């Protein structure tokens with residue numbers, strides 16, 4: 001039909017291509033004249049265009065959906081393996097489409113949830129191998145005829161929407177490492193390869209049951225804990241208890257092992273100063289269960305409470321990490337605590353665990369979130385800390401609009417980086433025997449006080465996390481030395497710190513960043529991306545626009561980016577050590593009242609830093 005021809009020529013006009021691969025698309029001819037004479041890539045039926053199959057042709061530019069609205073019988077579009085980038089086209093305008101194949105391009109960014117709403121005929125959606133991020137759009141889960149959905153090798157995050165279509169035969173989200181939570185039941189019989197490499201997902205078909213309670217209350221966990229313990233005790237675990245009593249009495253000098261002053265029995269099963277109400281339980285099993293449900297406090301200077309207090313508290317899920325969920329629990333007498341569940345710590349025995357928790361509990365520094373107490377049970381551990389009002393750096397950097405807060409400005413970002421540096425230095429000084437004294441440094445493990453003073457959390461846990469899970473879940477194991485050589489080193493935290501600095505300055509989330517490099521087919525991470533941009537363009541191109549004006553700080557920001565690049569040196573032997581990094585960061589000038597002094601300092605530093613340093617990093621400035 002002539003309207004098809006006009007519409008398609010208009011569509012062609014907005015495309016960019018190297019050779020005229022669509023050479024026989026020309027005015028005066030018809031797209032559908034028989035198999036051989038059809039226009040390139042045009043599929044016809046009864047003289048009408050029903051399909052567009054333009055694959056692997058080096059196409060890019062604008063996908064003019066509006067023109068395609070002028071091809072009334074169009075039901076299938078494939079633009080796979082081309083060079084299209086930017087947001088996905090507005091396909092909803094093509095409401096009658098049955099198949100949409102856009103895999104293997106460079107489409108990026110979040111997809112609005114309603115992107116596919118109302119596309120009642122859509123059966124096949126291929127968006128794999130792009131750079132799409134954010135949530136998987138919920139409208140996909142509402143397509144009534146969906147047969148095949150391929151989303152693999154993108155950067156989708158959050159939970160998988162609740163797909164319930166019985167029609168679904170193919171579903172693949174593998175490689176979207178930030179997906180977490182439970183797999184919808186509709187997929188329980190799918191091949192596990194659909195979810196390959198997704199360590200934060202649970203449920204069938206993966207061999208990893210979901211253990212997180214859906215109830216926003218820790219009461220259920222604690223009740224289960226008590227019940228299990230009671231049952232175990234009732235079937236004669238007395239010997240274990242007895243041996244623990246002996247252990248406890250040999251550790252009396254430590255408050256975490258002191259005898260209960262009130263319970264009237266030797267130290268309780270988990271060992272701890274018992275709160276007052278600990279003595280009034282009825283049955284022996286009940287009494288022991290209650291004792292074993294006690295928390296072990298690791299410091300003297302904190303108010304005591306026990307699991308039953310947490311049980312009574314209003315609890316709210318803060319978020320689900322790969323280890324399990326964290327809950328905020330407001331105790332009736334005031335303090336607000338956070339309870340984090342760890343399932344992947346069951347390879348260490350009780351004594352080893354206690355010993356390590358006591359070491360962690362002894363750490364005291366203004367930039368470390370102190371551990372308050374822990375709860376030990378063979379299969380799962382709870383770690384209890386104070387709740388930090390402003391939440392995590394991750395939320396403040398990437399979700400500040402959603403939580404109604406302004407973006408963090410440059411002085412506060414620098415303050416956060418300096419605080420993280422000091423916290424790390426303390427960990428290195430106090431935990432010298434740990435290869436990676438932090439081990440899990442990332443923006444959700446940096447909590448912020450009201451004045452933006454940072455508090456590191458989840459530190460020092462590598463020795464108690466199961467090795468096989470640590471490899472999947474902890475940031476340290478994503479470092480180049482682990483990926484290439486299978487080992488972590490004293491400089492692994494330095495690499496994580498470099499990535500964190502990049503995240504803070506660019507506002508980009510490292511785990512979602514991977515993108516195609518300009519030069520070739522290699523994927524580049526956040527660090528390589530910054531490295532690929534000339535230094536003089538850093539301020540304009542790299543910085544998070546939300547940070548607002550940086551005034552006279554460009555020199556300091558440039559130095560900081562160089563420090564981050566040095567931290568992310570792939571070869572750990574050449575990488576700076578933590579002490580050096582901290583020194584360099586401490587030298588960075590915070591804005592003081594004296595603008596003139598500050599600006600002359602910055603510009604002088606700039607001049608020196610631009611001399612002969614464009615390729616080599618130099619920190620002698």
Ligand SMILES: Nc1ncnc2c1ncn2[C@@H]1O[C@H](COP(=O)(O)OP(=O)(O)OP(=O)(O)O)[C@@H](O)[C@H]1O
Nearest residue numbers: 318319321322323325326338386387388391392444
């Ligand atoms: N003490 C706390 N005060 C305030 N918010 C907290 C506290 N501890 C954790 N959070 C926040 O709760 C959310 C869930 O944290 P959680 O530690 O369970 O997971 P994660 O840090 O995202 O991942 P991972 O399991 O790998 O540590 C995160 O946004 C985290 O910053």
